Amino acid sequence: MAEAPFSVFSDDQPVTSNYENSSLYVLEWLLRRIGLPDKIIVKDVCLAKYSPRLLHWVVTQNWLPSNSVIEKNPAFFNTRDIVILKIISGFPILTKEKLREQVIFDTHLGDWIVAFGNWEFDPLKLSNPFGHNISKVHVWQGYEVKVVPSQIQRFVSRNIGLVPHLCFVVLDQRIFTSVVISAPFSPQAPKMSITQSLSTPLSSSSSTFLAPSTFNPRSQVTLPVKSLGVCKCIAAPQEADTAYKTKVSRNGNIAKLQAGYLFPEIARRRNAHLLKYPDAKVISLGIGDTTEPIPDAITSAMSKRSHALSTVEGYSGYGAEQGEKPLRSAIASTFYRDLGIEDDDIFVSDGAKCDISRLQIVFGSKIKMAVQDPSYPAYVDSSVIMGQTGYYQKDVEKFANIEYMRCNPENGFFPDLSSISRPDIIFFCSPNNPTGAAATREQLTQLVKFAKDNGSIIIYDSAYAMYISGDNPRSIFEIPGAKEVALEVSSFSKYAGFTGVRLGWTVIPKQLLFSDGFPVAKDFNRIVCTCFNGASNISQAGGLACLSPDGLKAMQDVIGFYKENTNIIVETFDSLGFKVYGGKDAPYVWVHFPGRNSWDVFAEILEKTHVVTTPGSGFGPGGEGFVRVSAFGHRENVLEACRRFKELYK
Template sequence: MIRRNPALAALAAGYLFPEIARRRRAFQEGHPDARIISLGVGNTTEPLTPHVTRRLVEAAERLGTRAGYTGYGDEQGLAELRAKIADVLYGGLVAPDEVFVSDGSKCDIGRLQLMFGGGIPVAVQDPAYPVYVDGSVIAGAASRAGADGRYGGITYLPCVAENGFMPDLAALPRDGLVYFCSPNNPTGAVATKAWLAGLVKEAQAKGCIIIFDAAYSEYIRDPALPRSIFEVEGARTCAIEVNSFSKSVGFTGVRLGWTVVPRELAWEGGSPVAADWNRIMTTIFNGASNLAQQGGLAALEPEGRREGAALVAHYMGNADLIAKGLAAQGIASCGGDNAPYLWAAFPGRSSWEVFEEILERCHVVTTPGSGFGPCGEGFVRFSAFGRREDVVEAVGRLVRLGG
């Protein structure tokens, strides 16, 4: 028999979100009349916008014609889409051939982890989006977690109220891979340009590569805050950026994202990282759906951009309602001003216990903070993704927590 990959054997329990879904189902079965509202998973709920929908419909129609049919495209994505991302979203800070289009940033993170392999130190914000840690374990970059829930070989960078949810950069490992997410999932904290400049400087000094997750960049309302790490000088020699159309135009189900690998980024010895990334993408990936890519093109046209901004404004309106609702119950929270997540503090309590209490009393699904890392203990995450009437209803039910 084949031996189980020891990296998989090191991986603890199940992935966070399926576990939440399981608990939700269990509660629903026990309470068939409860109308559960989810402010848990960051899942978009609003329909695709008209301009983007029209383009998807046309793209599907065209695939049914001899003149319009296309088979395999370039694994790196349509040249037109790569150019439009570089232009519209980066204002030319990155070149079209540095943009690699994909089926989403979660999937790209998995492929990046495969590219980096198991032999290097990894650092993550704590708390963080679970894929950074779980995927690193799968790639062999970590050893089994100890009693404290922390995997060996991974440096956890505490992000807590005391440091404004921005990690201590002195703790970065040498020659390692550093995951950094801003606007942050789950805390909602957003790095300033000065702070990112410090991160870039420290990464350069330590020989680190940053994987900058900008999936929520469109949720930044404050124009002074950076939407891309490439707004910071020096980032091109030490950073990869992943991003997605999921949260900006509701493509969570349609599947479209991208990764920027600057051509200056090099391994020890000088060979370009982008060449290896291109090899990974051409060898074990086969391009994002041609339908999704047409939708992405429409989303980057002026009309698509206007619609996308309105969509984001809707979700940010939800965030404002949740922030007020939490405050009304005396629950301290941060985030939600330039990010679709609110990080609510329940000091001294277990996250899963709070999760269960909110589910039982309010019939509202949240995400337990400890699912994002040990420093998430005592917090739950509220997601602003939801229909307005559901959010209003859910926020109204929070009063039951006071009882």
């Protein structure tokens, strides 16, 4: 790099009052810390997590010896890799047994990762992935579960004559932020043989490769990658040896998670898109967040309760961890009338998502869970964090020790229970997020029987039950025998616009017992009392108002508004010839893009229409080839988004 003619530019972010968030700021900040020349090209800063593997094509063209790594648990080098690595001076050869150790595995998993690729094509399907433009490769840098030593990457970048740029990517895996530095090749730079390249002493530490540093990109800088050459990718440098470290090891279960949680990841990509297109009107139909105001009948009650706290007579401090009795009684009488559910079976909370994690604590790590595929990501992620799963299996895109119950159009979005093993816990959501499918009474009867035959417990998520328009059950407890094998979580979020207010509930019948006969509700109560001080008394006042006659009517009006949005979206994609599912009993439309990668479709829609959706594969491998479109949006935005969809896919 030192011999090449360098220039400085930033082609996407001018110097503005927001200079500290610009790539020029990063350039100056970076140069001071890694000792590179003071004139280089900073191409961009990005957030991403997917990398098509152009390296596969390079290897198949016999430009390199094989460097494949078994992508299963645990990861270790194959025989050919070890032969190569042995000639690298100072490279530690670890045994398979050593690599099975958690710390060693995680270190190698995130050490050297490759990101050769292009947004526009699948490298595995082209004979020449450079296409007609042989001088550039678009790179979307991200976290790849693959070990590729730096020496191999170095050889690739120095010996592919078609590409005129050598790029370095400094990747901070803690925040999934990367800084891309590009420098032109020197025409006089000699090419190296694979042996010469591998014989060059280089530590597997990226701080040694660049220069001694403690590089830590600013998380606020999220500009998207554009045109780049073949990239050399470098993992985040380790902290300097002088930095103080505690003796506490990282939770290995959290380390198993592959990337950021789905919806914050979508938000990050949306923000990156806004930086790229600052004048674009971006419409969000991705994250399922409500948009319409909370009805006045509900906010008035919250305001009254809030004001009362400023008086001696109306002030109250800690409340019951299980929730205020009037609200528990109202939930029981409104949603579970004549179903045998009593008010003391109900635990009021700050939302269904929070209760899902508390339930995971109740059941512990020594269980096997089953989950609809696709499904709400919190089910799987919380199971991974609790230690219920094995490692992520890249080849099948699943975690070990989880039963993925495929739900697709072919089976009516209800799993073939005869093919399922005997799980301890079954997560089941109806209407389903993301597919929008509501289970029939017959299907739920099969599910309850399956659970009873196998001694399983169903965690039934009914967060969208009020959207059901037909005769399908709105609660699992409508099914005879369900109280012996099921509990239910629900929420006011999508009924009353309480996504920010935070209020939900969990129902655990007294009849639900552990194998030793101890009531599940008592253990959940113990967890609630330990981990939670109860829902806000202001939120609970709003919840009680929701269940008044005026509140129920107001909620139905809001739900009706979102269902009208759903009809508009369904009609739009129907008119364009797409297969569309859901939408009738849920505020989500599940659109099929056969043969396509969900994240590619997401990127295409965002890039060409400035509309945010949700890639189906983010909900599990069964969602690949689908995109979820949310009906949560202002009417004018939904209409405009549909106009853009028609323009794109006409």
